[in-house]
Amino acid sequence: GENVEQHPSTLSVQEGDSAVIKCTYSDSASNYFPWYKQELGKGPQLIIDIRSNVGEKKDQRIAVTLNKTAKHFSLHITETQPEDSAVYFCAASIQYSSASKIIFGSGTRLSIRP
Amino acid sequence: EPEVTQTPSHQVTQMGQEVILRCVPISNHLYFYWYRQILGQKVEFLVSFYNNEISEKSEIFDDQFSVERPDGSNFTLKIRSTKLEDSAMYFCASKGAGAGYNEQFFGPGTRLTVL
Numbered sequence A: 001g002e003n004v005e006q007h008p009s010t011l012s013v014q015e016g017d018s019a020v021i022k023c024t025y026s027d028s029a030s031n032y033f034p035w036y037k038q039e040l041g042k043g044p045q046l047i048i049d050i051r052s053n054v055g056e057k058k059d060q061r062i063a064v065t066l067n068k069t070a071k072h073f074s075l076h077i078t079e080t081q082p083e084d085s086a087v088y089f090c091a092a093s094i095q096y097s098s099a100s101k102i103i104f105g106s107g108t109r110l111s112i113r114p
Numbered sequence B: 001e002p003e004v005t006q007t008p009s010h011q012v013t014q015m016g017q018e019v020i021l022r023c024v025p026i027s028n029h030l031y032f033y034w035y036r037q038i039l040g041q042k043v044e045f046l047v048s049f050y051n052n053e054i055s056e057k058s059e060i061f062d063d064q065f066s067v068e069r070p071d072g073s074n075f076t077l078k079i080r081s082t083k084l085e086d087s088a089m090y091f092c093a094s095k096g097a098g099a100g101y102n103e104q105f106f107g108p109g110t111r112l113t114v115l
Helices: none
Strands: A004-007 A010-014 A019-025 A032-038 A045-051 A056-059 A062-067 A072-077 A086-093 A102-104 A108-113 B005-007 B010-013 B019-024 B031-037 B043-050 B053-057 B065-068 B075-079 B088-095 B110-114
Touching: A004 A086, A010 A019, A019 A086, A019 A108, A032 A062, A045 A056, A045 A062, A072 A086, A102 B043, B005 B088, B010 B019, B019 B031, B019 B088, B019 B110, B043 B065, B043 B075, B075 B088
Parallel strands: A010 A108, B010 B110
Antiparallel strands: A004 A019, A019 A072, A032 A045, A032 A086, A056 A062, A062 A072, A086 A102, A086 A108, B005 B019, B019 B075, B031 B043, B031 B088, B043 B053, B065 B075, B088 B110
């Protein structure tokens, strides 16, 4: 079945610096790649997503890139702020007409040092 | 902004007891999901539900698990005879229909502790 690998498991960056989280997926049929932020005691919240027909997407300080050939995708957070501290999950899904499960990576705990 | 809600926030039960976790999905959504997250681990898919039937389930979702949408608004997950290893956060999610609807909206979760 589909498997999503994520690294690093923990990441500590100085406030204002950039953070990069990388993921790989195994099923070449995957066509939707969401990124979730999970704060303590809360459910995963979507922060950005990308579909397989797009190589890059940006939303303010957050950008995602997708390399379909290599089955790699990455999250880039620029100008990090203390409120960016959380656990981030990459995920992959095969979207079709009926319900589509999401396969999560193992998570990255991001800490922003003041 | 509409959101998925879950009750209770924390459930403590004895091994072998039945539990029912409740979710109210976003009102116009048609696809419903349960995921679980064992402490410190990744979020794992359990089951998807559409048109009053299970669309897909994982190997975790064995005969001890069942889902139901009893009244058109609630979506429940029942564990018939809980085991210690069922202790986890359980997240409900819902999704709209149509070509542009990819995002699954997650609830805040129910922490299940089996003693």
